[in-house]
Amino acid sequence: MSTRRRNEYKLHYFNMKGRGELARLIMAYAKVPYDDIRYENADWLQHKDRMPNGQLPVLEWKGQLLPQSLAIARFLAHRHNLAGTDEWQWAKIDAMTDTINDTFGEARPIFMAGEDEGKKKEAVDSFLKNAIEPLFKRLDKMLEDNGSDYLIGNQCSLADLALFSCYDFAAGLCGDRLPKCQHVAALHARVGQIPAIKNWVEKRPATPF
């Protein structure tokens, strides 16, 4: 009989950062072991009907399946001390996380372009111009004005991990074309230096974007 303890959580997603990496980052930050289940595109249709919305990510906890990346992130943030110090701060963290997460929808045409390099370039240009540049510029100004090391309040929260995840996702798609926003880049570096996050980034499976 195996004495190995089962992990409390299972995260179901594809082998990409996308909408799943935020949950992985939270669990890395909280040092919670979990099953990081990654589906290959070719196998996905076999599993699709088993998922509540027919999409991923899905968090499995106590035999139940929770869809929606932000519902998953909020649940984990509340359980692992990333939800701020009071209800108002949480509302601001939540709003910021939503705002950052909106960029994933804007990246969809890049994936829809398939092998068409011309279309792909157009979609990357549009993603940068319409989603990433306005977001990063707004956040850069906000960080400069609030003088804090973090987006909301004075400690790392879900919003900072969302920014870290979005930054890496955008870098994976746009490379060195990311806008140069010094406060945003400094926050990304600061989060990347948190030992548990650094450890995850160094050890995680190769994950393109």
Ligand SMILES: N[C@@H](CCC(=O)N[C@@H](CS)C(=O)NCC(=O)O)C(=O)O
């Ligand atoms: N609003 C959902 C969107 C989920 C979503 O679009 N998932 C995509 C991957 S990022 C997916 O499962 N695509 C495969 C499919 O729809 O069959 C969330 O935030 O989790």
